[in-house]
Amino acid sequence: MKRRTVFKAIAGALSVGMLAAGMASASAQTKVGFVYVGPIGDHGWTYRHDLGRLAIEKEFGDKVKTTYVESVKEGPDSERVIRQLASTGHDLIFTTSFGFMNPTIKVAKRFPNVKFEHATGYKQADNVATYSARFYEGRYIAGVIAGKISKANKIGYVASFPIPEVVRGINAFLLGARSVNPDMSISVVWVNSWYDPGKEGDAAKALIDQGADIITQHTDSPAPLQVAENRGVKGFGQASDMEHFAPKAQLSAIIDDWNPYYIERTRAVIDGTWKSQDVWQGLAEGMVRMSPYKNMPADIAKLAKETEEAIRSGKLHPFAGPIKDQSGKVVVEAGKVADAGMLLGMNFYVEGVEGSLPK
């Protein structure tokens, strides 16, 4: 009896002590969580987000502690992962894929003191901010390069899911290509996955066999570019510089740079100034960058740089009218620019895209 009382007293003291220590460290350290849709090793989308996480660690040192969960499938599983991060003391959680949108909103309702940043989504809440990059600006530049380089006038696009962001990329690419070569066309293959190297490679092979001589993608592995390198055609890297996978084939790559944004938002949480917002940054703010222009004649590289500068300064807008959809209807008039609503909800192909958009 006496021994048991002694043990209980020690256990009680220890747990109170640990709780106090835990609470003390929790309030001193900001915990930042990351939910990734693919593996860091995809060397594309998720890899760049993880670089953002490492930038936060470098910037804030001991003041933050980061956690990440890789390869979380979009759907019910993601809700479980987000909830787990929220319930284990994380102050800020980045959910880095479109498909995490509804789970993020759901979990955010239950945890009003946790702040969420959802990438590429369109639903906000008091504690949910959204952020996205204007990748379409990079796509337009890539399209300009493709329009000048392609001899077959056919582009092969390895696409993932028919969501507005992907459709926007396809349209921007073709608009850029047609701005220098009105005969360009695009053929799209949907692989229904963000990351499946085998399938992406097969899709690229199919497109090349059908006559495309420029390959570009909205999927996350370097496989399509590798196929392009193998078959002697050119292509564009996605989300990060994929040059060492395709030294002869990569013309340029659209690079996502999340570092400045992630550092800024973490600082806002530490300082207590965090507010929900919807941010859409592009070349001008440095969230989108282009890798060096290679494997092309000097005059085309110059044209690409000029286009980049024009977009950055605001002189050129990729979705400036006149823009016609596939049926020939004018959706953006001459002299006007597509508004944010049309861009965010884009569900039509522009003239010149082959095939019709899956529902």
Place this chain on the structure above:
Amino acid sequence: MDFVPVILTVITASTPLLFAATGELITEKSGVLNLGVEGMMLVGAIAAFAVASTTGSGLAGIVAGAAAGTAMASVFAFLTLTLLANQVATGLALTIFGIGISALIGASYVGFALEPLPKLAIPVISDIPVIGPILFGQDFLVYLSFVMIIAVAWFLSRTRPGLILKAVGESHDSAHALGYPVIAIRYAAVLFGGAMSGLAGAYLSLAYTPLWAENMTAGRGWIALALVVFATWRPGRVILGAYMFGAITILQLHAQGWGIEVASQFMSMLPYLATILVLVLISRDKTKIRLNAPQCIGKVFHAAH
């Protein structure tokens, strides 16, 4: 449209399935149900990639892939044949283990690029239009897959050891009574299956998409397992199933490129649906099924004395 490149792509898409299914056919014919194919493929893939990128030799990579698959299969064999563990549970556990350990080892190889395996063109013969490049302009592993399935078919139907293997799978107690070393034969069959799965994985990481990506088999091991069963354990049907699956996978991508208006999600389903349908239809004969299915598959053998 030029069909030769399409057929070449189909062959490369079907080769990993053919390798894994060939190995699993022998394993199941001996009466062992090895569900660990997916894990063994992944382990073979990372071993092949790691060795090939460190040594620069594709051949060393191929050997390493087969060796890794065999090593994992030996773990499976030890657990199920010597320790008499449940085959289904052990196979599943090894698949999950294989996925994890390959990801762990592969973490340091992500982002590496390799030259794909060279195509071995046979002079003169490879230049025959159409069949030249298809049959004689492939890389070493594709040739090996052709050779292996033909060798396995011949082994099972025309040789005495093949007959003994089938006997062990049919009725291990009778085979034991006749004096055949049941456990040793099953060990050999499982190790062979592991080696083939390792080669399938090696093909993926050395020739198909020469990079390492976590879980790069994307379910092909499961497809190979299903192929063996739906083909009712007949080598000819296995070849048909593997190539049919590969062909429809590639064709559905082409169909999208041509602008054919079918939902892409349905197109993704099509290879699975079509292969199951065709194999089930052509293998309807109940007698043939009973003739070819190893009766003792999955049953634990315990020498009764």
